[in-house]
Amino acid sequence: MTEYPIPKQATRVREVTGTTPYTFNKDIRGASEPIIMRGLVGDWPMVRKALQSDDALCEYLAGFDRGMPLTAMQGPASNDGRIFYNQDLTGLNCRPSQTQLPTALEFIRKHAGDAQSPTFAIQSIVVPHHLPGLERELPMPLLAEQVEPRIWIGGKATVAAHYDASENIACCVAGKRRFTLFPPEQVTNLYPGPFEMTPAGAVISMVDFDNPDLQAHPRFEQALAHAQVADLEPGDGLYIPYLWWHHVRALQGLNVLVNYWWGEPNPSYGDPRNALFFAMMALNTLPAGQREAWRHHFNHYVFDNAGDLGSHLPDGRRGIMETFSTDALKRLKQRLIQVLSRK
Numbered sequence: 001m002t003e004y005p006i007p008k009q010a011t012r013v014r015e016v017t018g019t020t021p022y023t024f025n026k027d028i029r030g031a032s033e034p035i036i037m038r039g040l041v042g043d044w045p046m047v048r049k050a051l052q053s054d055d056a057l058c059e060y061l062a063g064f065d066r067g068m069p070l071t072a073m074q075g076p077a078s079n080d081g082r083i084f085y086n087q088d089l090t091g092l093n094c095r096p097s098q099t100q101l102p103t104a105l106e107f108i109r110k111h112a113g114d115a116q117s118p119t120f121a122i123q124s125i126v127v128p129h130h131l132p133g134l135e136r137e138l139p140m141p142l143l144a145e146q147v148e149p150r151i152w153i154g155g156k157a158t159v160a161a162h163y164d165a166s167e168n169i170a171c172c173v174a175g176k177r178r179f180t181l182f183p184p185e186q187v188t189n190l191y192p193g194p195f196e197m198t199p200a201g202a203v204i205s206m207v208d209f210d211n212p213d214l215q216a217h218p219r220f221e222q223a224l225a226h227a228q229v230a231d232l233e234p235g236d237g238l239y240i241p242y243l244w245w246h247h248v249r250a251l252q253g254l255n256v257l258v259n260y261w262w263g264e265p266n267p268s269y270g271d272p273r274n275a276l277f278f279a280m281m282a283l284n285t286l287p288a289g290q291r292e293a294w295r296h297h298f299n300h301y302v303f304d305n306a307g308d309l310g311s312h313l314p315d316g317r318r319g320i321m322e323t324f325s326t327d328a329l330k331r332l333k334q335r336l337i338q339v340l341s342r343k
Helices: 021-031 045-052 054-062 101-110 220-224 272-283 288-303 326-340
Strands: 014-017 035-038 070-075 095-099 119-126 150-154 158-162 167-174 177-182 228-232 237-240 245-250 255-262
Touching (some): 014 021, 021 035, 021 237, 045 054, 070 101, 095 101, 101 119, 101 150, 167 177, 177 237, 228 237, 272 288
Antiparallel strands (some): 070 119, 150 255, 158 245, 167 237, 167 255, 177 228, 177 245
16 A cells, blocks of 8 residues: 655544544534544444455445446546646546446456556445435434435545535545545635636645645645644544545545535525625725725624624614524525626
C-alpha cells in the first residue's frame, strides 16, 4: 500500500467507541467536530464479508444486484486516482460512463494490484433504489429510518476536498479510507473552484494535497494548521459536521463506503446557496464602503440575532422578523421572483 504522509501540522480526529443514539446526539453532534466512531458498523454482514475476502464481498453484493445501470467516473492511470479538472479547467480529467455492478467489480479487482491503476469510482448510489434489500442489512440506529444509505465503490480514487450542505456519517466497509478535514471557516485558505462546473455537484478545493503549489495557493499552509486526519478501517464510522471540508482518499485496491446524509435545507425556505449567489450578485458589485455597511445588516438580521428580531415592535406587525407563515413565505417568494426576473 502506498504511504501518504500526514501533514505535520494536522491533528488526529478524536475517537470514541460504544456510540449510542444518546451519546451521538449529545456528545458527538453537540461538539460540532468530526469524530471517529470505531467499530460502529462492525456487525454489518457486508463488513464481515469484506474482512473475509474480496471474493466474499463481491459475491455478497452480487446477491442484491438487479441489473440496474450504474454511473462510474473513469479516467486514465495518469490521474493517479485523482478525480479533478483537466489542465485548463474546460472539463474534468474523468468521464462518466454507464456500467453494471458485476462489470464494475471485475474491473476494480483486475487493476487492484496495479502500481498505477485507472481511476474508477461509483459514487453516491442510493442503496434501496439500486441494490434493493441491502438497506435492511445496513442498520443505522443513530439516525431516523427515512435517512437512506448510499454506497460508494471504487479503486484507489481520491476525491478533492469539498463540503456538503448536510451532516454526514461515513462508514468504511471495505479497504481503508483517509479523510482530511477542515472547519468551514477555512474556505478562504482552501481556494474553492468554480460553482458552475464541479466533479460531483459540490465545490472542490483547487489545491493538490499531494503536491501543493504554495506559490499559487500560499494560504493553504494556514489551512493545514486546522487540518484533522481520520484513518478508517472496515467497520468504522466518521461523523462529518455540516459544511466541514473533507478530502477523501481510498487507500486499497477494492474500497467500499456507505454514507448517510441528513439535515439538508428545508425546501420551503430555500437552499442557503441560492441566498449566497444572490448576495454575491447584489453586493459584490458595490463599492467597498457600501459592502461594509451591508455587513452590519446581515449580521443583525441573519448571523448575530438571538431569536428576538423585532421584539421592539407590536405583535402581528413584525412581518418576516417574526414568522415565516405559509402566506408570508408565498408573498416573499413572489417578491423575489419579480426582483430576479427584472432585466
